Amino acid sequence: MNVVIVGSSLADSLEQHLCDSFRVLGHDAFLIDTVAIGPMGTRGNYWLSRFVGLYDRLVGRQLAGKIVNHKPDLVLVVYRYMNPILVEQVKAQLPDIPIVQLNPDALSNLEKQQIIAADFDYYFSKEPYIVEVLRHKAGLNAHYLPEGFNPRFHQKPPIEKAVAEWLTDIDVLVFGSLYAYRVRMIEQLIRAGVKVAVYGTKGPYMRPDVRTVFQRQRLIGQSKNRLLYGARIVFNNLHYAEVTSVNQKYFEINGIGGFQLCDYKPTVDSYTGVPADLVTYRTMDDAIDKIRYYLAHPARRHELAAKQYAHFQEHHTFDRRVSQLLQTVGLMPPIVQEQTRPTDR
The missing domain is CATH 3.40.50.2000 (Glycogen Phosphorylase B;)
Incomplete structure (x- = not known):
């Protein structure tokens, strides 16, 4: 055809x-x-x-x-x-x-x-x-x-996740278009003492705190695979106009084998391979609490990331x-x- x-x-x-x-x-x-x-x-x-x-x-x-x-x-x-x-x-x-x-x-x-x-x-x-x-x-x-996600482009690097995290040394990674809403959420992570690295496209209203952690790099190709897999946590905050759905990044992060913490949306219940409440947040306080927990419990986040990876390879x-x-x-x-x-x- x-x-x-x-x-x-x-x-x-x-x-x-x-x-x-x-x-x-x-x-x-x-x-x-x-x-x-x-x-x-x-x-x-x-x-x-x-x-x-x-x-x-x-x-x-x-x-x-x-x-x-x-x-x-x-x-x-x-x-x-x-x-x-x-x-x-x-x-x-x-x-x-x-x-x-x-x-x-x-x-x-x-x-x-x-x-x-x-x-x-x-x-x-x-x-x-x-x-x-x-x-x-x-x-x-x-x-x-x-x-x-595309399994021929979005691929898990061939090393253990713990090793990838040691090499990458990023606690929380955020990527995408840096519009004002996303910037405000990143600021709250920074004020809570979370070490954040921000990748993507600069927005028109970049605020000082976020500018200091902005890496001036759009993630594509092998760099994207390496960094999403190697970050201890990938923080995915969805656009406020996503009524019940998620973005393409949601599938890419899980398909690469990264550990993702995402805005809760009703469709997540039908996509996820683990209980949604373990890998989503409903408020920024909830997100910060979960970030602190998973940074302190690497084996747990590695386990959840592996389950999500297998599920997404099969279904998404x-x-x-x-x-x-x-x-x-x-x-x-x-x-x-x-x-x-x-x-x-």
Whole structure:
């Protein structure tokens, strides 16, 4: 099967991992980014499209032409901000090809609601609340699909975790976009006396305490595997707009074999391989108490990390997610559904 994915071409992006999984499962997969349209690049195209309607429609038409030229059997659009004319143009020329929207973002990142305005054949979201609203109120063909990790990229280093922790010597690691909400939570860890190392992308409101522990490095590739596995604790604080769902990092950390302490969300109960209350927190006081406990009990965190690693290798790879998507779209035979999968409300 020939699959075209519209989305980010950045290293370690969801779209890159989806392409890899489609190929591993025996399909041809091609990734198209807006960087291929004109001289502006992805960021320039985004901002120009946001404010200039004529340019927005032009980008949609040009992307549609590139998609059609690949003669796909399936089109998967990950970007949320594409003009609805993209879907309209592809359907006009390929009326029998399913066009799927896969939204990996929180509720706050629905842009100008372009995905709701466009006539996709299927809508997939990691957020059960979004699925419920799209299906039962907007009348769209919406389905729940969690994110995952790529076992060929997110790999456990071949050494004992205790040795990796000794070599890395990081008590608590935080990584990701340093928006104000995340920064405020990191500050509370620092004030509590927790030794924190922060990696990721600098935000516009970096505060002094966090600036002192910011490593000025985006984690990808082998460095990401080494540091997430080697940190004694990886602290994953989810965006406040994650209503019931988690982020992709949640799956990557566990898939690499790191020990993760994460915001509690209802979907965690269906993902985790150990009791959720052992590896989640509900308040910052709860998080600080658990950090202190697990720093003092290395054998316990190693045990939990090993159980999570085995569970996530079996249940939460992108290969499984792609298979679930294809089964829902009707492009592969039904597969056995996981009993832990949350029901669509």
